[in-house]
Amino acid sequence: xxxxxxxxxxxxxxxxxxxxxxxxxxxxxxxxxxxxxxxxxxxxxxxxxxxxxxxxxxxxxxxxxxxxxxxxxxxxxxxxxxxxxxxxxxxxxxxxxxxxxxxxxxxxxxxxxxxxxxxxxxxxxxxxxxxxxxxxxxxxxxxxxxxxxxxxxxxxxxxxxxxxxxxxxxxxxxxxxxxxxxxxxxxxxxxxxxxxxxxxxxxxxxxxxxxxxxxxxxxxxxxxxxxxxxxxxxxxxxxxxxxxxxxxxxxxxxxxxxxxxxxxxxxxxxxxxxxxxxxxxxxxxxxxxxxxxxxxxxxxxxxxxxxxxxxxxxxxxxxxxxxxxxxxxxxxxxxxxxxxxxxxxxxxxxxxxxxxxxxxxxxxxxxxxxxxxxxxxxxxxxxxxxxxxxxxxxxxxxxxxxxxxxxxxxxxxxxxxxxxxx
Amino acid sequence: xxxxxxxxxxxxxxxxxxxxxxxxxxxxxxxxxxxxxxxxxxxxxxxxxxxxxxxxxxxxxxxxxxxxxxxxxxxxxxxxxxxxxxxxxxxxxxxxxxxxxxxxxxxxxxxxxxxxxxxxxxxxxxxxxxxxxxxxxxxxxxxxxxxxxxxxxxxxxxxxxxxxxxxxxxxxxxxxxxxxxxxxxxxxxxxxxxxxxxxxxxxxxxxxxxxxxxxxxxxxxxxxxxxxxxxxxxxxxxxxxxxxxxxxxxxxxxxxxxxxxxxxxxxxxxxxxxxxxxxxxxxxxxxxxxxxxxxxxxxxxxxxxxxxxxxxxxxxxxxxxxxxxxxxxxxxxxxxxxxxxxxxxxxxxxxxxxxxxxxxxxxxxxxxxxxxxxxxxxxxxxxxxxxxxxxxxxxxxxxxxxxxxxxxxxxxxxxxxxxxxx
Numbered sequence: 001x002x003x004x005x006x007x008x009x010x011x012x013x014x015x016x017x018x019x020x021x022x023x024x025x026x027x028x029x030x031x032x033x034x035x036x037x038x039x040x041x042x043x044x045x046x047x048x049x050x051x052x053x054x055x056x057x058x059x060x061x062x063x064x065x066x067x068x069x070x071x072x073x074x075x076x077x078x079x080x081x082x083x084x085x086x087x088x089x090x091x092x093x094x095x096x097x098x099x100x101x102x103x104x105x106x107x108x109x110x111x112x113x114x115x116x117x118x119x120x121x122x123x124x125x126x127x128x129x130x131x132x133x134x135x136x137x138x139x140x141x142x143x144x145x146x147x148x149x150x151x152x153x154x155x156x157x158x159x160x161x162x163x164x165x166x167x168x169x170x171x172x173x174x175x176x177x178x179x180x181x182x183x184x185x186x187x188x189x190x191x192x193x194x195x196x197x198x199x200x201x202x203x204x205x206x207x208x209x210x211x212x213x214x215x216x217x218x219x220x221x222x223x224x225x226x227x228x229x230x231x232x233x234x235x236x237x238x239x240x241x242x243x244x245x246x247x248x249x250x251x252x253x254x255x256x257x258x259x260x261x262x263x264x265x266x267x268x269x270x271x272x273x274x275x276x277x278x279x280x281x282x283x284x285x286x287x288x289x290x291x292x293x294x295x296x297x298x299x300x301x302x303x304x305x306x307x308x309x310x311x312x313x314x315x316x317x318x319x320x321x322x323x324x325x326x327x328x329x330x331x332x333x334x335x336x337x338x339x340x341x342x343x344x345x346x347x348x349x350x351x352x353x354x355x356x357x358x359x360x361x362x363x364x365x366x367x368x369x370x371x372x373x374x375x376x377x378x379x380x381x382x383x384x385x386x387x388x389x390x391x392x393x394x395x396x397x398x399x400x401x402x403x404x405x406x407x408x409x410x411x412x413x414x415x416x417x418x419x420x421x422x
Numbered sequence: 423x424x425x426x427x428x429x430x431x432x433x434x435x436x437x438x439x440x441x442x443x444x445x446x447x448x449x450x451x452x453x454x455x456x457x458x459x460x461x462x463x464x465x466x467x468x469x470x471x472x473x474x475x476x477x478x479x480x481x482x483x484x485x486x487x488x489x490x491x492x493x494x495x496x497x498x499x500x501x502x503x504x505x506x507x508x509x510x511x512x513x514x515x516x517x518x519x520x521x522x523x524x525x526x527x528x529x530x531x532x533x534x535x536x537x538x539x540x541x542x543x544x545x546x547x548x549x550x551x552x553x554x555x556x557x558x559x560x561x562x563x564x565x566x567x568x569x570x571x572x573x574x575x576x577x578x579x580x581x582x583x584x585x586x587x588x589x590x591x592x593x594x595x596x597x598x599x600x601x602x603x604x605x606x607x608x609x610x611x612x613x614x615x616x617x618x619x620x621x622x623x624x625x626x627x628x629x630x631x632x633x634x635x636x637x638x639x640x641x642x643x644x645x646x647x648x649x650x651x652x653x654x655x656x657x658x659x660x661x662x663x664x665x666x667x668x669x670x671x672x673x674x675x676x677x678x679x680x681x682x683x684x685x686x687x688x689x690x691x692x693x694x695x696x697x698x699x700x701x702x703x704x705x706x707x708x709x710x711x712x713x714x715x716x717x718x719x720x721x722x723x724x725x726x727x728x729x730x731x732x733x734x735x736x737x738x739x740x741x742x743x744x745x746x747x748x749x750x751x752x753x754x755x756x757x758x759x760x761x762x763x764x765x766x767x768x769x770x771x772x773x774x775x776x777x778x779x780x781x782x783x784x785x786x787x788x789x790x791x792x793x794x795x796x797x798x799x800x801x802x803x804x805x806x807x808x809x810x811x812x813x814x815x816x817x818x819x820x821x822x823x824x825x826x827x828x829x830x831x832x833x834x835x836x837x838x839x840x841x842x843x844x
Contacts, residue, residue: 111622113583115641117542126585126625126637161535163548163637165587200533203548208630215548215585215637219537 043135048179056139056180057253059169060130060209110150110216112225123220125150127307128165128213132249132360133281136180140187141285143212146307146361148195151216152292153305153364155226162192163215164202171208184212195287226295228302229323231367235301235394237328238373240291240380241283241363242412243311244339247350248273248280249360251342267341275414276336283336284361290383291364297379298372306362312355315365315401327397330355334389334410355403367394387412465557470601478561478602479675481591482552482631532572532638534647545642547572549729550587550635554671554782555703558602562609563707565634568729568783570617573638574714575727575786577648584614585637586624593630606634617709648717650724651745653789657723657816659750660795662713662802663705663785664834665733666761669772670695670702671782673764689763697836698758705758706783712805713786719801720794728784734777737787737823749819752777756811756832777825789816809834 045054110125127147131139144162151159166184168177192199202214218224251273254260288305295303304318311330319328333340333353343352350357368376377388389410467476532547549569553561566584573581588606590599614621624636640646673695676682710727717725726740733752741750755762755775765774772779790798799810811832 111583111585113622115582116580117539117641120539120542120641122583122639122641124583124585124637124639125623126587128587128625128627158538160537161533161544161546163533163546165548165550200535201547203550203635205550205633207633211627211629213625215546217544217546217639219539219542219544219641 043137043183050176050179054176056131056134056136056210059171060211110154110156112154112227115219119221120219121222121225123151123154123156123218123225124215126165126213126215128211129360131210131212132246133277133284135281136183137187137190138281138285139212140184140189141191142187142281142361143184144188144191144195144214145285145287147214147216148191149288149305149307149361149364151218152288153303154228155292155295155300155303156218156220156224157289157293158220158224159192159195159197159216159218161217162197162199163217164188164199164204165211165213165215166202166204167207167209167211168204169208169210170206172210188212188214191285191287195289226300226302228304228318228367229321230301231319231322231326231328231394232301232324233326233394233396234370235326235367236370236373236390237315237330237392237394238366238368238376238388239306239311239334239363239391240288240366240386240388241286241306241359242279242334242336242410243306243357243359243362244276244336244343244352245280245284245360245362246358247339247343247346247352248276248336250350251339252277264342264345267345268338272338273342276339279336279412279414283363286361286384286386288364290380291366291388294376294379294383295364295366298376299369300376301367301369303364303366305364306359308358308360310351310356310358311362311365312401312403315355318365318367319397319399319401322399325396325398326394327399328392328394328401330392330401330403331407332389332391332410333403333407334387334391334412337411337413340409340411353403353407353409363388365391465559465605472598472601476598478553478556478558478632481593482633532576532578534576534649537641541643542641543644543647545573545576545578545640545647546637548587548635548637550633551782553632553634554668555699555706557703558605559609559612560703560707561634562606562611563613564609564703564783565606566610566613566617566636567707567709569636569638570613571710571727571729571783571786573640574710575725576650577714577717577722577725578640578642578646579711579715580642580646581614581617581619581638581640583639584619584621585639586610586621586626587633587635587637588624588626589629589631589633590626591630591632592628594632610634610636613707613709617711648722648724650726650740650789651743652723653740653744653748653750653816654723654746654791655748655816655818656792657748657789658792658795658812659737659752659814659816660788660790660798660810661728661733661756661785661813662710662788662808662810663708663728663781664701664756664758664832665728665779665781665784666698666758666765666774667702667706667782667784668780669761669765669768669774670698670758672772673761674699686764686767689767690760694760695764698761701758701834701836705785708783708806708808710786712802713788713810716798716801716805717786717788720798721791722798723789723791725786725788727786728781730780730782732773732778732780733784733787734823734825737777740787740789741819741821741823744821747818747820748816749821750814750816750823752814752823752825752829754811754813754830754832755825756809756813756834759833759835762831762833775825775829775831785810787813 046052110123113122115122125147127150129143129146133139133142148159168181172180189199251264251268254264255270255273302318304314306314315328315330335352340352343350343357373390377390380386380388468474532545535544537544547569549572551565551568555561555564570581590603594602611621673686673690676686677692677695724740726736728736737750737752757774762774765772765779795812799812802808802810
């Protein structure tokens with residue numbers, strides 16, 4: 001299997017058993033090489049002995065943002081919980097965000113807890129999501145990248161330990177479960193390896209909906225993390241991944257649903273949608289690790305990662321936590337090619353250009369000194385081959401964030417990697 | 423509200439709003455005092471404006487053991503995942519257990535990961551469960567005690583950080599959700615406080631089934647944990663909580679189901695079942711922290727906590743990890759009063775006396791030097807007012823565990839606390 005996987009020879013032997021197909025799908029038994037990943041074939045249910053109509057995304061009724069309890073509901077529920085805390089005035093309505101407590105900085109993405117060992121802190125985050133792409137291996141990678149992203153947002157580049165949290169759907173057949181689960185686990189694990197960490201444990205349960213997530217933990221010196229509260233007037237805002245993952249994922253599902261497809265087919269071709277979907281998968285499974293490392297090199301004043309509450313939601317939370325009286329103004333929206341048009345064709349559904357469209361494993365939104373931002377963008381492109389964009393500025397204000405009336409949409413093309421496969 | 427809660431005055435004002443009732447239920451707005459907890463009234467849905475028929479346990483189709491992927495299935499799924507690991511021969515079929523890796527001890531209950539900071543290790547565990555009692559506050563406490571128990575099994579007594587993982591059921595009405603969620607959170611948080619730690623963050627999502635769990639993390643010196651692989655011939659086995667929580671929880675639900683109740687009513691009275699249920703809740707919400715602390719004082723050779731795979735399942739896993747050629751033989755089964763009879767009346771359903779009945783937040787099963795075991799049991803009873811039992815011995819053998827043919831069943835009565843309330 002392994003040589004085939006490495007050279008990308010198509011599988012022609014129809015009698016090959018499903019397990020061998022899994023091995024091929026995941027790029028052979030060893031650590032994935034860049035070539036193996038680039039040559040990965042898309043997931044085809046039938047090549048694993050599953051019905052061609054099998055879709056992983058069918059095992060949850062919610063995707064992306066939908067899986068979170070709405071912000072305002074959570075705020076209300078937490079009000080009761082935190083009412084007796086002295087620090088309650090500071091508390092953030094996101095429970096994903098740390099609950100405030102004395103002697104502890106309130107993390108926006110990960111919690112930072114001082115340890116008994118002098119000078120060290122525990123930096124920790126957890127996240128889990130429902131399937132939003134149909135390729136189980138990619139879903140595992142995306143889930144892992146999504147968990148790690150909370151550490152990277154704090155400039156932490158090394159994860160000391162990863163736990164995996166997996167819920168297998170009760171609605172899958174045994175065959176489906178036995179094919180899909182190892183592929184999800186493998187994707188998750190490969191992503192952890194790519195990040196220089198390993199999955200040491202976790203929990204696997206059965207549940208009506210399939211869910212995948214984890215817990216990322218680091219014990220860090222103060223120099224290893226950047227507390228995201230230090231933006232100053234004159235900084236600029238950099239975003240490291242394009243927006244529109246949720247739109248792309250939905251548009252791709254609508255290829256199978258005539259009435260939904262009819263709604264958008266005037267603005268987008270099937271090929272556009274497939275390319276956008278590939279770009280979204282590529283983007284969501286990409287680690288924000290280099291982005292985090294370069295935050296130190298270019299003296300970032302703070303960052304957050306863009307996920308379920310959209311660009312503006314996360315920008316507002318970041319603004320709210322600043323020490324200085326600053327506000328964020330966003331002028332440019334880099335969006336996966338054609339997805340702005342799809343979002344517009346869907347009316348108010350996504351609110352992409354308003355900054356509310358959910359992203360999964362989105363980019364870092366970073367406050368950088370103006371004179372460093374261009375070099376930051378150039379460096380990340382040189383190292384990873386992906387663009388980053390200056391999307392806004394930090395001005396004097398009351399710790400809020402907004403997008404200007406007619407932001408400039410930057411069309412971000414699907415990345416061409418080795419021709420047809422991406 | 424607070425004074426009433428402290429004195430336990432019954433609530434007679436029917437017009438009291440539900441929020442106030444919540445405050446009373448959870449022992450007032452401040453930290454719970456021992457008195458407030460002892461005087462806690464049972465959860466009554468109608469006193470919170472909910473339908474009297476509301477049952478938290480209805481929001482999941484599975485309870486206890488059922489929520490875990492069966493041991494043999496998980497083993498198969500993980501075979502693929504670990505096939506390429508050099509250490510695969512050592513791997514444990516429980517994914518709840520750490521996946522083996524080089525340079526890292528394979529934890530049975532929590533993962534232990536050496537850190538970059540010299541001499542320190544990360545001790546970490548995660549667990550989540552579906553509701554198995556109908557009192558949301560108690561459910562939160564039980565879930566937290568259940569997570570912490572994995573640390574305590576390693577003799578770790580201090581948890582540095584706790585994350586809470588909560589899934590709110592999509593099937594709850596808004597009203598039900600708004601009443602129940604803060605109570606679960608409060609129970610979880612109070613239990614964390616009792617353990618000397620705090621909930622710093624987590625994740626809240628919606629899901630068809632309600633689930634509650636968390637992640638417990640400690641950064642520890644080698645002297646703070648006891649690697650559970652050092653049992654020697656002549657040791658004895660101590661168990662710190664009675665068995666039968668799953669039986670008690672089920673029997674209690676059968677009070678509402680005539681055909682099930684008919685099956686057991688010859689061996690048990692309604693009052694017996696209610697008392698057993700209270701004892702089970704009390705036991706499941708009790709921390710194994712003192713048990714862990716005393717492991718150091720009495721030179722324990724290793725321990726595990728008894729949860730979803732039952733006493734024998736966990737004893738076998740512990741035996742398998744021993745350095746020495748030893749086996750465990752169990753002679754005595756302390757069981758919540760009358761629950762052995764209930765289990766027998768249900769045929770093979772629970773397999774309680776065979777050691778397979780699932781426990782939630784069960785006791786520690788500890789290998790202790792023979793001459794220290796009695797003192798250990800005496801000390802824990804003195805400190806906590808709860809009995810522990812010597813239930814078996816460590817003899818020469820091939821790292822297995824068994825229960826003798828006719829084990830002695832020790833009937834453990836419901837704890838009488840302040841008369842009627844417990």
